[in-house]
Amino acid sequence: MRQWPGNVADLDFACVIREAPVFLLVAMHLPEVEALHVTKQLARAIAHCHAHNVAHRDLKPENVLIAGSHRLKSRVMLCDFGLCALYTPEQRGLTDFVGSPGFYAPELLSDEPYDGEKVDVWSLGAVLLEMLLGHSQFDQMWLGVYKKEAKDLGDGTV
Numbered sequence: 001m002r003q004w005p006g007n008v009a010d011l012d013f014a015c016v017i018r019e020a021p022v023f024l025l026v027a028m029h030l031p032e033v034e035a036l037h038v039t040k041q042l043a044r045a046i047a048h049c050h051a052h053n054v055a056h057r058d059l060k061p062e063n064v065l066i067a068g069s070h071r072l073k074s075r076v077m078l079c080d081f082g083l084c085a086l087y088t089p090e091q092r093g094l095t096d097f098v099g100s101p102g103f104y105a106p107e108l109l110s111d112e113p114y115d116g117e118k119v120d121v122w123s124l125g126a127v128l129l130e131m132l133l134g135h136s137q138f139d140q141m142w143l144g145v146y147k148k149e150a151k152d153l154g155d156g157t158v
Helices: 032-051 116-133 135-153
Strands: 022-024 064-067 075-078
Touching: 032 064, 032 075, 032 116, 116 135
Parallel strands: none
Antiparallel strands: 022 064, 064 075
């Protein structure tokens, strides 16, 4: 399996997108068929990262680009690898707390090492949930849990 060379900082790269228009997947309520299209493509992008031992760790709608004007034929791309982590198959346990409220997995709240692949899958599910509910309902129903946890932990960052 081919590895990305260098360290995590080397993964901060730019790409040229030759398709127009390009949209961020932010605060969108999508019909199920469109949410499924986006989710499948994101799952492929995450699988590609994991095949190269990279955990994204900050999957959220703001880190998803959609290129093309036809929603069911658009290309979905994962961006912003600033919080990603390289790991080895033998040493998959990550320990630093990263991610965005509403999208990070609950195991990040523990003091135990966590599996970056599993937290990416959790985040994918949270992105799907927001696409199906819409941002305001997602915020009302789901983000409150994260705000309560942060308050209980004495962390005012949420």
